[in-house]
Amino acid sequence: GDSVTQMEGPVTLSEEAFLTINCTYTATGYPSLFWYVQYPGEGLQLLLKATKADDKGSNKGFEATYRKETTSFHLEKGSVQVSDSAVYFCALSDRQAAGNKLTFGGGTRVLVKP
């Protein structure tokens, strides 16, 4: 079956540091890939997505590139802010499955200190 593996947190950084969160996946089909972010006390929000190989998703200074050859979708941000403190989830969607079911990774907690 499909699976997503993320690096375990927590990841603690200073403001303006570079952030990378690794994500690799296993899928039987050709999935779409997503990053979601969850701020304290809130639901998950879509951060960015990529739907085919070599696509780069970007939003709010975050980027991730769909790497089919390495089955990876690593999230990066060049200069983090305290407001980026959150839990980040990598996910994939099997486009052939009914209903847009997502398979999520375990989440990575990021804490940015001033």
Next chain:
Amino acid sequence: DAGVIQSPRHEVTEMGQEVTLRCKPISGHNSLFWYRQTMMRGLELLIYFNNNVPIDDSGMPEDRFSAKMPNASFSTLKIQPSEPRDSAVYFCASSFAQQASNQPQHFGDGTRLSIL
């Protein structure tokens, strides 16, 4: 535009009581998902519907849990009887799904459930 609406936002009740969580998906979305999130187990998919029909309920923990979607704009998740280990944040999400689509899921703010 209104997002996914869940109610109540918080629920505290005693074990053995029936609990009903409610969800209104985004208008026009045809898939609906119920998740449970805890520190120990992370985010778990409980059940999801497509066009009001349950597609996969393999994540429902046991017979005490049931979910319905009587129409395209409303779903419930019921726990009867409730137990302390059911304490968690329950999220509802919706999506517009069609064959080979790549649409994301949109999440509600969740219901924080505490069973005493």
